[in-house]
Amino acid sequence: MSRRARQVAGTGIYHVMVRGVNRDAIFLDDEDRERFLFVLARTRELSGCTVLAYCLMTNHVHLVLRTGDEPIGKVMQRLGVRYAGWFNRKYGRVGYVFQNRFRSVPVESDAQLVTLVRYVWHNPVKAGMVARAEHYEWSSCRFFDGGLSVADAAQLRRLVPPDALSAASHDPVVDVPQLEPARIGRPPRHTDDEVASLLRRICGSAEPAEFARLDPALRRDAVGELRTRSVPYEQIARITGLSTSSVRRLQVSGRRPGPAEIARP
Secondary structure: OOOOOOOOOOEEEEEEEEEHHHHHOOOHHHHHHHHHHHHHHHHHHHHHOOOEEEEEEEEEEEEEEEEOOOHHHHHHHHHHHHHHHHHHHHHHOOOOOEEOOOEEOOOOOHHHHHHHHHHHHHHHHHOOOOOOOOOOEEEEHHHOOOOOOOOOOHHHHHHHOOOOOOOOOOEEEEOOOOOOOOOOOOOOOOOOHHHHHHHHHHHHHOOHHHHHOOOOHHHHHHHHHHHHOOOOHHHHHHHHHHOHHHHHHHHHOOOOOOHHHHHOO
């Protein structure tokens, strides 16, 4: 069956969401998020697009983009290929990082744009990660009133009615269901048995005593692989017999070289 043609925005503005393949994590630490923003900035320069807003979550990203010289498909191809290549090299992975087809919805009115930006900025609030949208480090909300960011806050202010976003962190937020239906009460990503099976395939051991005897490098790689599959720290701790803090330290100690140490594509 052929894919439905992507809708083209008369304004050139799109709400775009990219998600990890199988809903797996695409950011495991702050270095990953910093790299994504670096790649987004580079994509902006090469494609001529404008970033109006963004929010980086654990396994997906919301973007509000205004296309320039290139269509939205080309813009997202640039972004996806560059980040996925870096992510795979860092974590010693192969294969897809993102779901094959990103989602996009055209934005055709001021009211739609205001609702959309507020929705994007409030994702971390709805997820219980912060109390106020401007407190979240990995969205453009905190740069709306000033500061250097890959997002063009000045252009966003020109596009929306005066003060339409100035109190965005206080007002009720309307859902934008086109891209991400509500998932209230979603069950855990993996059962404990599934995580144990994954761990056994990765390092040959899923019993706490056996896992403790593994070489530290193998333990680090195993934890990193489970995290790329969105397995929570608490669940990894339960299966391996480690404390949650020990699992977190394993991942941190296993970090690969940072962006300045890796040849940028």
